Amino acid sequence: MNFNYPDGRKFQRSQKPAKLSTSQSKKILFGDRGMHLEDEINESNKYYRGHDIAVIYKKPTPVQIVKVDYPKRSRAVIKEAYFRQASTTDYNGVYNGYYIDFEAKETTQKSSFPLKNFHQHQIDHLRACEKQNGICFVIIKYVALKRYFIMPATKLFKYWDGQKHDGPKSIQLSEIVNDSYEITPDYNPTLPYIDIINKLIESRKE
Template identity: 60%
Template sequence: MNIKYPDGSSYDNEQNSLNYSSNSKRQKTIFGDRGMTLEEELNRSNEYYRAHEIAVIYKKPVPLQIVKVDYPKRSKAVVKEAYFRQPSTTDYNGIYQGKYIDFEAKETKNKTAFPLKNFHSHQIEHLRSCLKQGGICFVIMRFSTLNEYYILPASILIKYWDLQKQDGKKSIEYNIIVKNSVSIEPGYNPVLPYLEACDKMIDKLKGTKNGRRKNDP
């Protein structure tokens, strides 16, 4: 299906970690032995958080303007072309411990860096605006080949996004992500306990602001 942004630019499914092609081999990514996609893991984790009154976080719906529909059968309709009614922002948002939380989820097969082309400028500006209002903002990154998850503060993503405009690199190196992120270890309930990593990320940011380093006493 051909989906486009309001400005007419095409939406690239290859760059969006939470949208997979119709090829069944790509629809299922193995996480441990669960066989769930990243989106499924996050959605199930959010269900757990809501059920246990830990947080209220949902995946944002994507409003589409349908342009072209084919009817191969009377009982079926196939959308062939559609537009986003407005630029998409980030994947998830909600409330956690009295704070607004907003984040994007992406993955890459690259082992040494995370390409910045996976993000769009309107997503970066959305995160920038949320941070200015005191929101908790981050990116959940998955290195699919390494099967590693990281929660990276939005401020770090924005920093390297801005640097690329000044002839900086078009990606964030793996070692920089590891240094500035908190790893997420898959579990059972929730299947992806990212809020535990979020708490550690917040503590890490507070320590940096107070002049402490991670390994300082």
């Protein structure tokens, strides 16, 4: 079955990686690990679920089916489909009675983070969840710097709204440092972001 992105590009499945030795595996598991942010979060979520800490999942990407074959009456085979743009954020779930909703973004830039990486529908969704007292934020990864930050959604709204009134189109790294919590990667979980969620919860009680 062929999958295509909205711009027409074909989706290519990654080839199965070569098996690593134990020493190589340990080397990758620490530091940056060469992973994409999504993989690091997914690993962390698996750890949290496995230890009954939180139940958080990545939302599935909507798929539009455009071609189906019916080789048998009882069986349909999808021949072609397209990934559709997601209408909300990347992740949601529940932790200790709190609804959690967040977006994950990474950048290769070193001194700023372009606001164009976000979409209006994502901001609208985060605002709606905030109104229901959800714990909402974005996880930002600076790939080249190997640094990770959690910015509360309310802080992001300030920059998003500012750009619409002739403000900067990017958030400077210094601003992210001031308005976010930095995450230090670990072994288990890979990204211990629940520690930051605890801080967000406590800040609401102040």
